[in-house]
Amino acid sequence: MNTFEPPIFELSGPGKCGVNLPTVDVPLAELPQELLRTDDLAGFPELSETEVTRHFTRISQRNFCIDTGMYPLGSCTMKYNPKVHEAAARLPGFAALHPLTDPAHAQGALWIMEQLQSMLAEISGFDAVSLQPAAGAQGEFTGILVFRAYHHAQGDPERVEVLCPDSAHGTNPATAAMVGMRVVEVKTDHNGNVDLDDLQSKLGPRTAGLMLTNPNTLGLFDEHVQQVAELVHGAGGLMYGDGANFNAILGIVRPGDVGFDFMHYNLHKTFTTPHGGGGPGCGAVGCKTFLEDYLPGPRVCHVIDSDKFELFTPPHSIGRLKAFHGNFGMIIRAWVYIRTLGAAGLREVSENAVLNANYLRVKLQDLYPVAYDRTCMHEVVLKGQLRDAPAAKTLDIAKRLIDYGFHPPTVYFPISVPEAIMIEPTETESKRNMDAFIVAMRQIVAEAVEDITILKQAPTTAPLRRLDEVGAARKPILKYDPVKFQELRRSHAAATSDEQPERPTY
Amino acid sequence: MSHYISNTDEERAAMLDAIGIGDVKELFDVVPAAVRFPQLDLPPALSEAEIMRQLGRLGRLNSDTQSTLSFLGAGAYNHFVPAAVDALLRRAEYYTAYTPYQPEIAQGTLQAIFEYQSLLCALTGMDAANASHYDGATALAEAAIMAFTSVRNKRTVLVAPTVHPHYRATLRTYTQGLGLTITGDEDTGAALDDLLAQIDGNTAAVIVQTPDFLGQLHDLKPIADKIHAAGGLLIASVDLVALGLFQNPGTAGADIVTGEGQGMGISLSYGGPYLGIFASKHQYLRRMPGRLVGATTDMNGDVGYVLTLQTREQHIRREKATSNICTNQGLMALAATIHMSLLGKAGLRKVAEICYHRAHYAAAEIAKIPGFEVVAPGPFFKEFVVSSIHPIEGLNTALAGMGIQGGYDLSADYPHLGNAMLVCVTEMNTKEDIDQFVQALRTIWEGRSDL
Numbered sequence: 001m002n003t004f005e006p007p008i009f010e011l012s013g014p015g016k017c018g019v020n021l022p023t024v025d026v027p028l029a030e031l032p033q034e035l036l037r038t039d040d041l042a043g044f045p046e047l048s049e050t051e052v053t054r055h056f057t058r059i060s061q062r063n064f065c066i067d068t069g070m071y072p073l074g075s076c077t078m079k080y081n082p083k084v085h086e087a088a089a090r091l092p093g094f095a096a097l098h099p100l101t102d103p104a105h106a107q108g109a110l111w112i113m114e115q116l117q118s119m120l121a122e123i124s125g126f127d128a129v130s131l132q133p134a135a136g137a138q139g140e141f142t143g144i145l146v147f148r149a150y151h152h153a154q155g156d157p158e159r160v161e162v163l164c165p166d167s168a169h170g171t172n173p174a175t176a177a178m179v180g181m182r183v184v185e186v187k188t189d190h191n192g193n194v195d196l197d198d199l200q201s202k203l204g205p206r207t208a209g210l211m212l213t214n215p216n217t218l219g220l221f222d223e224h225v226q227q228v229a230e231l232v233h234g235a236g237g238l239m240y241g242d243g244a245n246f247n248a249i250l251g252i253v254r255p256g257d258v259g260f261d262f263m264h265y266n267l268h269k270t271f272t273t274p275h276g277g278g279g280p281g282c283g284a285v286g287c288k289t290f291l292e293d294y295l296p297g298p299r300v301c302h303v304i305d306s307d308k309f310e311l312f313t314p315p316h317s318i319g320r321l322k323a324f325h326g327n328f329g330m331i332i333r334a335w336v337y338i339r340t341l342g343a344a345g346l347r348e349v350s351e352n353a354v355l356n357a358n359y360l361r362v363k364l365q366d367l368y369p370v371a372y373d374r375t376c377m378h379e380v381v382l383k384g385q386l387r388d389a390p391a392a393k394t395l396d397i398a399k400r401l402i403d404y405g406f407h408p409p410t411v412y413f414p415i416s417v418p419e420a421i422m423i424e425p426t427e428t429e430s431k432r433n434m435d436a437f438i439v440a441m442r443q444i445v446a447e448a449v450e451d452i453t454i455l456k457q458a459p460t461t462a463p464l465r466r467l468d469e470v471g472a473a474r475k476p477i478l479k480y481d482p483v484k485f486q487e488l489r490r491s492h493a494a495a496t497s498d499e500q501p502e503r504p505t506y
Numbered sequence: 507m508s509h510y511i512s513n514t515d516e517e518r519a520a521m522l523d524a525i526g527i528g529d530v531k532e533l534f535d536v537v538p539a540a541v542r543f544p545q546l547d548l549p550p551a552l553s554e555a556e557i558m559r560q561l562g563r564l565g566r567l568n569s570d571t572q573s574t575l576s577f578l579g580a581g582a583y584n585h586f587v588p589a590a591v592d593a594l595l596r597r598a599e600y601y602t603a604y605t606p607y608q609p610e611i612a613q614g615t616l617q618a619i620f621e622y623q624s625l626l627c628a629l630t631g632m633d634a635a636n637a638s639h640y641d642g643a644t645a646l647a648e649a650a651i652m653a654f655t656s657v658r659n660k661r662t663v664l665v666a667p668t669v670h671p672h673y674r675a676t677l678r679t680y681t682q683g684l685g686l687t688i689t690g691d692e693d694t695g696a697a698l699d700d701l702l703a704q705i706d707g708n709t710a711a712v713i714v715q716t717p718d719f720l721g722q723l724h725d726l727k728p729i730a731d732k733i734h735a736a737g738g739l740l741i742a743s744v745d746l747v748a749l750g751l752f753q754n755p756g757t758a759g760a761d762i763v764t765g766e767g768q769g770m771g772i773s774l775s776y777g778g779p780y781l782g783i784f785a786s787k788h789q790y791l792r793r794m795p796g797r798l799v800g801a802t803t804d805m806n807g808d809v810g811y812v813l814t815l816q817t818r819e820q821h822i823r824r825e826k827a828t829s830n831i832c833t834n835q836g837l838m839a840l841a842a843t844i845h846m847s848l849l850g851k852a853g854l855r856k857v858a859e860i861c862y863h864r865a866h867y868a869a870a871e872i873a874k875i876p877g878f879e880v881v882a883p884g885p886f887f888k889e890f891v892v893s894s895i896h897p898i899e900g901l902n903t904a905l906a907g908m909g910i911q912g913g914y915d916l917s918a919d920y921p922h923l924g925n926a927m928l929v930c931v932t933e934m935n936t937k938e939d940i941d942q943f944v945q946a947l948r949t950i951w952e953g954r955s956d957l
Contacts, residue, residue: 044846122546134641252534323676339552355533464609464810472802479624
């Protein structure tokens with residue numbers, strides 16, 4: 001089915017409106033003429049509800065999503081998003097609750113927040129949790145601000161260096177820079193762990209802390225994580241845990257038990273609040289007691305000897321990370337998830353996630369070299385370097401997977417692994433689907449050997465072929481402009497007139 | 507096994523066999539034995555029926571805006587959301603997709619973001635809008651950082667005291683390690699003219715909100731002229747709903763426009779997820795934080811959309827990125843896009859008009875009650891300040907007893923106003939609701955000894 005859909009602006013017709021609004025039922029007040037808009041909202045579309053619904057339904061059909069197929073995007077934890085979560089978040093007692101409601105009249109919401117704080121602390125081995133950060137990167141930002149505040153309070157403001165492994169997510173160094181810290185990169189050893197010698201050489205009186213993802217972005221549990229923590233602490237630094245890969249270790253090991261002082265949780269990964277095509281998320285944070293007073297507020301506490309809950313801001317708080325209390329819609333979904341799985345269910349999550357990833361590893365490593373040859377956690381990092389088809393690139397393999405009905409894995413990350421293909425099946429994927437994925441991955445190797453153009457031309461079955469990203473960046477068109485769109489279409493006509501003369505411009 | 511796990515015991519055994527181990531526990535041998543497999547102390551697992559029943563009970567402990575008559579705003583608004591918005595938002599194609607890194611199979615998300623960017627530009631008069639920030643507060647904080655890095659050798663940002671208190675707090679959190687001075691709001695009663703008088707050669711940007719936290723509308727033109735003459739930028743924090751009727755900030759001279767988009771199709775949800783909007787003039791594009799979608803063509807020449815100018819972003823530039831933002835508020839941006847598309851020109855204008863006229867009706871009626879005074883020195887949109895001889899806390903408690911959620915108590919944030927509440931009226935408050943609110947205030951006044 002052709003789901004091509006023009007920009008909504010081209011569907012507009014004067015005088016249409018898609019909402020049935022109330023009428024003004026009060027005497028009209030005088031408008032301040034000098035402050036009114038004078039452009040008649042030029043460029044704004046006018047459509048019926050029917051047209052708007054059809055437009056956004058049609059373009060939605062040009063998306064791949066978890067509910068249509070396997071989405072093994074490494075480091076993103078694209079697991080199934082339970083439907084009960086959607087129902088929960090939309091109950092009017094929560095969805096229609098104003099954030100500035102007197103806490104005495106928001107006890108149900110505060111009860112959920114307080115219990116989620118406690119449950120996250122228990123699962124991760126920390127003493128205090130703040131639910132305020134809106135995403136993982138904001139959780140990181142919170143953590144490094146807390147480290148900074150702590151060192152300042154210790155009379156140690158010279159600690160301005162944040163260590164990040166070379167395999168770290170880009171958000172780690174970007175976060176450190178936003179706090180005004182200097183980033184120091186630490187090497188990875190031959191087994192995929194933090195290189196202890198390199199770490200030792202970079203620690204010192206200027207070390208604020210180390211940001212470590214564990215399991216790391218190579219999908220490996222650091223074999224020396226406790227030694228790493230001892231070294232960092234020995235140098236007066238603090239241990240930040242990036243919780244992006246927490247899905248591998250629920251009920252397996254608690255970061256607070258292996259030396260981390262602070263971590264963020266990605267509720268939108270581990271606790272399956274939907275990714276929403278890029279967000280929203282929730283980057284709640286947890287820490288040890290000695291850092292608790294620096295956490296952002298408001299947090300929720302249980303008033304002693306009562307059944308009441310209150311909001312409070314810690315005494316030396318680094319401040320507010322956003323308006324109000326956090327992404328409550330995500331908080332309630334994560335709360336439902338933990339309450340419906342319980343301790344045993346959470347451990348099953350990680351056991352199955354790790355089992356699935358290792359199954360893919362052993363079934364693919366003969367054709368796709370593994371970055372590090374050992375048991376992986378919830379994701380496996382392979383290399384798109386095919387022995388018998390050196391012309392094949394990871395990008396080609398990824399694009400060809402689309403034709404087989406799979407979302408490609410994460411590619412070219414971690415940047416320390418050449419031609420990286422990072423596969424995270426998650427615990428909700430079935431063996432049946434993984435077997436089909438394995439067949440596709442192996443078939444792609446055969447195709448690459450036989451005729452590389454099959455890969456280079458891929459995808460051919462998606463709504464669009466490969467797109468001109470270079471052109472998009474060179475001459476950015478960032479908003480609808482009828483003239484620029486006509487030019488784009490003309491360039492199309494010129495490019496395709498030889499091969500496909502009958503093809504309409506649409 | 508939980509009902510989300512799709513494998514049988516037999517299938518799991520086959521996988522273990524392929525891996526060459528006998529028990530799934532062996533996969534975790536790398537974890538230090540002393541801390542491996544902790545017994546987590548969590549509440550017992552509940553069935554779906556049980557959890558929904560418990561949620562229903564917890565939800566009823568909350569006084570939400572459907573079970574009360576609410577006149578509370580202060581940065582989060584009870585605006586009407588048509589059913590079509592949520593019906594489309596619940597399409598799994600949107601909400602169970604990831605960031606559109608594979609454009610061939612993410613055109614739905616990409617086209618929606620492109621249309622969002624376009625609608626925001628039309629509404630704000632800016633040249634480019636990004637794909638969203640966490641909320642109005644963080645968008646503003648990142649705008650200050652962008653202004654600071656765009657104009658060289660200026661290290662002061664002036665912020666009006668009438669900018670949302672949470673936004674000003676967030677601004678300070680965000681900039682605490684960057685050596686910037688944030689000032690201008692120390693005197694909560696200072697007028698905008700006092701702020702403009704502080705502009706000097708070291709001022710990187712001036713931040714004003716319109717309508718401001720107290721509901722007042724401001725003409726951005728003279729502010730823009732003043733800061734531009736000093737070589738700095740104007741950052742305007744706006745309410746998208748007001749823009750259906752009032753001044754286009756870009757035309758008036760703003761360089762960066764940020765704001766909270768919650769009022770455009772997003773539920774109150776106890777404070778989030780909301781929508782941080784961020785738009786600027788083209789000359790600051792390369793310093794802009796966040797994701798951007800651009801139009802292009804594919805190998806066949808068909809028009810399509812891709813993430814673009816990614817060399818600004820953390821996954822490419824790491825510590826040299828313009829921001830650390832990765833996950834944003836994508837689905838909320840989609841909600842706003844659908845909502846704005848449904849409203850269109852006429853609807854946007856009409857919603858703003860209803861808010862304006864009803865708020866003015868409410869203000870006029872409240873002003874008639876002895877013991878209450880409306881403090882609105884200039885034009886206002888949907889919020890206004892009501893001062894009272896009695897503390898607002900007691901007043902709001904009394905209102906709650908009558909099924910009414912009163913306005914925001916301003917006494918902590920704006921002590922110069924004395925006993926004052928910020929009253930908000932939207933298209934959700936009918937004339938009848940307003941009359942009931944006014945009658946309640948009158949009743950409280952008449953029985954004031956109870957307060």
